[in-house]
Amino acid sequence: MRRLEEVFQASEPRVELRVFAGAEDLALAAAAEFLTRARTAVAQRGRFIVALPGGSTPNRFYARLAGWRRAGTGRIPWARIHVFWGDERLVPPGHPDSNFRNVNDALLVQVPIPQANVHRIRTEGRSPAGAAALYEQEIRTFFRLPAGRLPRFDLVVLGLGADGHTASLFPGSEALAEDARLVVAPLIAKLGTHRITVTLPVLNNARTIMFLVGGAQKSEALARALHGGGGSDALPARMVRPRDGTLLWLVDRAAARKLSDASLGQATPEGRRLNPGRT
Ligand code: 6PG
Numbered sequence: 001m002r003r004l005e006e007v008f009q010a011s012e013p014r015v016e017l018r019v020f021a022g023a024e025d026l027a028l029a030a031a032a033e034f035l036t037r038a039r040t041a042v043a044q045r046g047r048f049i050v051a052l053p054g055g056s057t058p059n060r061f062y063a064r065l066a067g068w069r070r071a072g073t074g075r076i077p078w079a080r081i082h083v084f085w086g087d088e089r090l091v092p093p094g095h096p097d098s099n100f101r102n103v104n105d106a107l108l109v110q111v112p113i114p115q116a117n118v119h120r121i122r123t124e125g126r127s128p129a130g131a132a133a134l135y136e137q138e139i140r141t142f143f144r145l146p147a148g149r150l151p152r153f154d155l156v157v158l159g160l161g162a163d164g165h166t167a168s169l170f171p172g173s174e175a176l177a178e179d180a181r182l183v184v185a186p187l188i189a190k191l192g193t194h195r196i197t198v199t200l201p202v203l204n205n206a207r208t209i210m211f212l213v214g215g216a217q218k219s220e221a222l223a224r225a226l227h228g229g230g231g232s233d234a235l236p237a238r239m240v241r242p243r244d245g246t247l248l249w250l251v252d253r254a255a256a257r258k259l260s261d262a263s264l265g266q267a268t269p270e271g272r273r274l275n276p277g278r279t
Contacts, residue, residue, distance in 0.1 A: 013242045017226070017249045017263055019256045023214050026252050027060030030212055033248065034065060034155065035076055037208060041154040042080045048154050051084040051198065053167065054099030055159040057212050062106035069111045078113045084139070086156060087168035087197035088121035090128055090185075121196050128185030128194035135196060136183040150205040151182065158203075160213045164221040164235035167203070168195030176200060176236060200239055208246045211237070216254040223258035 020026040034050070041048035052058065065076065089097045093104075100120040108118060119138055123131045143151040158166045168186065169175055175186040178199040185194045203209060213222055224230065225237040226249065232238050241247060256264060 013244075014246045015249070016246065017251070017259075019264065020250065020252050022252055023057075023060055026212065026214060026250050027064050030058075030061040030157070030210065030250055031064035031068065033208075033210055033250075034061075034157075035068075037155050038076055038081060042077045045154075047080045047082060048077070049082045049084070049151075051086045051153050051156045051206075052099075052103050053086050053157050053159045053212075054089070054102060055161075057159050057214050058157060059102070059106055061157075061212060062103060066107050066110040076111070078111045079117075081113060082117045082119060082142070083108065083113065084119045084153070085121050086158060086203070087195055088123060088131075090123050090131070090194050090196065092124045093120060093122075123196065128187075128196065131196050132181075132183045132185040136181060139182055139198075139202075150201055153202075153206040154208065156203055156206040156209045158209060158211050158237075158240065160211055160218055160221055160225065160237050162217050162221055164224060164232075164237050166211070166237045166240060168197035169200065169236040169239075171234065171236060173236075176234075176239060203240050204243050206242055206245055208248065209240060209242050210248040210250060211240075213249065213251040213255045215252070216257060218251075218255045219258040222249075222251060222255050223260075226263060227260055 018029060020029060038048040038050075068076065083103070085099055085103070088099050089095075091097050093100045095101065104118075119142065121131060121135045126134065139145070139151050145151060160166055161170075164171055168188065170186070170188055170190075173186050173188070175184045175197060178184050179201055181199060182202050183196065183198055185196050187194050221235070221237065224232040224235050228238060
């Protein structure tokens with residue numbers, strides 16, 4: 001299979017850390033980033049293509065976006081927005097563990113997004129590999145990708161697991177070395193099940209990656225992802241570095257408690273560029 005290739009010269013990402021007092025401030029800032037980037041993308045390219053995560057941390061962010069719609073504020077161009085997922089559990093779309101269901105209930109049913117713009121990972125009635133292949137085809141068709149080329153999402157929103165996983169890229173997983181496929185279905189030994197996930201080349205080809213990280217239980221993983229050291233280069237979240245884009249870390253104070261004074265001293269809700277280069 002042909003190795004995926006970049007279409008531009010890789011450069012160090014712009015990395016920004018923003019630390020918020022709590023989950024609500026974080027969610028508000030995430031919604032504001034979504035709005036700003038949606039408007040820019042629609043103005044420049046006619047559409048905004050976003051990939052959303054599972055997990056619980058993004059739920060306030062989804063609720064904020066839905067709340068803006070109800071309040072008639074924010075003016076998000078939903079008709080021009082295409083929603084994909086970064087990963088999915090091997091469950092039907094109506095299952096409580098479904099990432100599709102989670103986003104659909106918390107957001108999509110409450111905003112005027114055309115059904116055709118909702119690109120969920122279809123797991124029902126398929127093998128894990130079959131579901132991954134179908135989603136790869138959906139992405140290739142939507143982005144009209146020539147063989148070996150990568151999709152370029154405008155925004156990929158990610159969470160962070162306490163073990164440093166992101167999307168469904170877990171520590172030690174073969175999926176981390178994938179450089180030919182866009183979507184894979186790794187068996188997650190510790191969960192005893194497969195997951196469907198986009199691969200690192202897809203993540204790292206995004207214009208913007210926005211991590212949402214909350215809670216003290218994430219502080220160790222966050223510090224390792226940002227500061228490295230102690231074999232952290234194999235940490236999935238640390239391997240997320242957009243090749244030609246922006247890496248935004250939106251975190252709350254509890255999650256930030258193990259960050260170095262150097263980073264913390266610089267970080268503000270308004271955000272601070274952590275680097276022209278490596279952190
Ligand atoms: C999933 C996610 C996963 C999630 C992290 C953090 O399907 O579970 O995509 O990567 O973002 O596990 O989850 P929490 O936000 O619930 O801590």
